[in-house]
Ligand SMILES: Nc1ncnc2c1ncn2[C@@H]1O[C@H](COP(=O)(O)OP(=O)(O)OP(=O)(O)O)[C@@H](O)[C@H]1O
């Protein structure tokens with residue numbers, strides 16, 4: 001088919017041609033916005049799910065909703081490690097400064113003026129200069145150097161200004177599980193504080209399935225602070241539409257056997273749908289697509305996944321961590337019992353704790369329940385199996 005018309009979009013965070021099956025989350029967020037603008041309390045959201053299920057594109061979509069309502073919005077991404085923490089704070093200050101500029105024309109209003117002065121002071125404290133909001137800093141606000149305290153000043157002043165405008169402020173944080181403990185607690189505390197003061201400040205998070213656990217560890221009340229929305233593979237009809245609607249717009253049709261084959265290979269996972277759909281478009285010469293086209297597309301799509309999506313995760317693991325994941329792969333998609341894995345590796349379960357923690361920190365596995373582990377990447381076990389077949393001596 002004509003390559004330029006390929007309607008699928010495999011890739012990290014790429015808006016899909018058709019966002020299927022996320023109406024519930026979109027409606028829930030619409031409601032947060034609507035309630036806020038009526039000065040009613042609303043609970044923020046946290047999206048969680050495995051790799052490639054569509055958390056980032058959904059988070060971006062929610063941000064788009066807030067933007068359409070002229071809210072003050074910021075989008076950030078958690079990054080692991082000490083350097084990641086520094087970068088995150090800088091990004092936060094920079095993005096806040098940039099997003100606030102839109103409101104500088106309203107500085108004649110007292111609460112807006114105070115908000116701009118506090119933001120200027122906060123950003124300067126973190127070392128962000130060069131973006132002027134055209135106001136004097138307020139050195140008494142947002143510049144204590146403690147993120148916890150400074151965030152509260154921000155919530156107070158930005159929140160009051162937005163409330164006076166009947167708008168809200170929303171901080172969208174992707175890969176939120178990668179935030180360090182202190183930053184995570186500061187944002188949870190800020191959200192709690194905003195709720196108590198009825199200020200329209202929302203932290204909207206997205207991350208791996210271990211995120212709710214990390215939030216609860218940071219602050220026990222986190223459980224009640226957010227609406228947790230697990231994002232997963234698509235229901236059958238949504239998966240079907242993810243294949244057929246984009247193709248249909250440019251004249252592509254499916255024979256039932258082709259659609260069946262692709263649905264099965266994708267496991268209804270959004271990333272795989274895009275990859276197989278895109279491969280189908282490349283291998284098919286004509287439409288309607290046949291079962292044979294689909295077979296060729298699955299082979300081509302898998303080759304591409306095995307060259308990109310999977311190794312980009314696998315290659316981050318050390319040899320010992322790979323041994324651990326190899327042992328997990330025996331259980332297919334899992335989950336696996338940590339005791340059993342230890343048996344397979346002829347080790348004591350307790351002696352593997354550190355290795356396991358490193359794999360969690362790298363975002364490769366998570367613990368769905370006490371004493372269990374599972375892959376964060378759908379299809380990882382099959383990938384490992386395929387690799388072992390190719391390299392029979394690699395263990
Ligand atoms: N609802 C959906 N319907 C169809 N395709 C989707 C949907 N959501 C996401 N996709 C597609 O799935 C792929 C992965 O999306 P995205 O990067 O948002 O996933 P993610 O959950 O953030 O993954 P990761 O954990 O690796 O960051 C993209 O190619 C995107 O276009």
Ligand SMILES: [Mg+2]
Pocket residue numbers: 013055056057174
């Ligand atoms: Mg993502």
